[in-house]
Amino acid sequence: GAGVSQSPSNKVTEKGKDVELRCDPISxxxxxxxxxxxxxxxxxxxxxxxxxxxxxxxxxxxxxFSAERTGGSVSTLTIQRTQQExxxxxxxxxxxxxxxxxxxxxGTQLSxx
Amino acid sequence: xNEVEQSPQNLTAQEGEFITIxxxxxxxxxxxxxxxxxxxxxxxxxxxxxxGKKKHGRLIATINIQEKHSSLHITASHxxxxxVYICAAAVNNDMRFGAGTRLTVKP
Numbered sequence: 001g002a003g004v005s006q007s008p009s010n011k012v013t014e015k016g017k018d019v020e021l022r023c024d025p026i027s028x029x030x031x032x033x034x035x036x037x038x039x040x041x042x043x044x045x046x047x048x049x050x051x052x053x054x055x056x057x058x059x060x061x062x063x064x065f066s067a068e069r070t071g072g073s074v075s076t077l078t079i080q081r082t083q084q085e086x087x088x089x090x091x092x093x094x095x096x097x098x099x100x101x102x103x104x105x106x107g108t109q110l111s112x113x
Numbered sequence: 114x115n116e117v118e119q120s121p122q123n124l125t126a127q128e129g130e131f132i133t134i135x136x137x138x139x140x141x142x143x144x145x146x147x148x149x150x151x152x153x154x155x156x157x158x159x160x161x162x163x164x165g166k167k168k169h170g171r172l173i174a175t176i177n178i179q180e181k182h183s184s185l186h187i188t189a190s191h192x193x194x195x196x197v198y199i200c201a202a203a204v205n206n207d208m209r210f211g212a213g214t215r216l217t218v219k220p
Contacts, residue, residue, distance in 0.1 A: 042210050042211070044147075044210070048208075059207065091156065101146075103158065
């Protein structure tokens with residue numbers, strides 16, 4: 001596609017439910033990044049994919065968070081048993097390769113009630 | 114102490130003024146990024162630097178690797194430049210973000 005696409009743009013869920021966030025990177029971009037931004041807070045790095053591999057998962061906040069990427073393209077970020085502190089804007093970015101400029105999606109606003 | 118420090122936190126300028134935002138980091142980096150986040154929340158990558166200086170329109174970014182310092186300059190500032198500017202240090206495959214500088218340019 002022309003840009004990085006994220007879906008849904010907004011998600012409201014109840015505490016304890018699982019949610020799945022999707023990121024479609026720019027076609028041909030091998031590097032994909034997930035970040036989150038909590039209200040009034042700065043950006044927080046979550047995970048990075050090079051192709052389908054995530055060399056470092058230590059940025060994920062807890063074992064309730066997981067991410068995968070298939071076919072070197074679409075990525076999903078799954079949050080199990082959501083908690084109120086998971087409420088944030090989840091941002092995805094892609095780049096042609098690691099070390100190159102990032103292109104950001106418009107984010108998914110997650111609200112856990 | 115944060116690994117990436119930005120200053121100032123907030124900056125108000127009159128249209129036409131020359132703006133400088135500073136970023137200091139304490140980690141070894143593979144690259145440094147400057148990002149712009151508009152009030153609606155969208156983020157745009159402005160620059161990626163590993164050395165020297167880059168210029169795009171009225172925006173200039175510089176980095177001094179030895180001093181672990183980068184600056185973002187805006188010449189002839191305009192109200193549409195009002196946004197949060199974020200410095201991000203790429204440390205291998207990890208990213209460390211500054212807290213951002215909120216710039217308001219008044220007409």
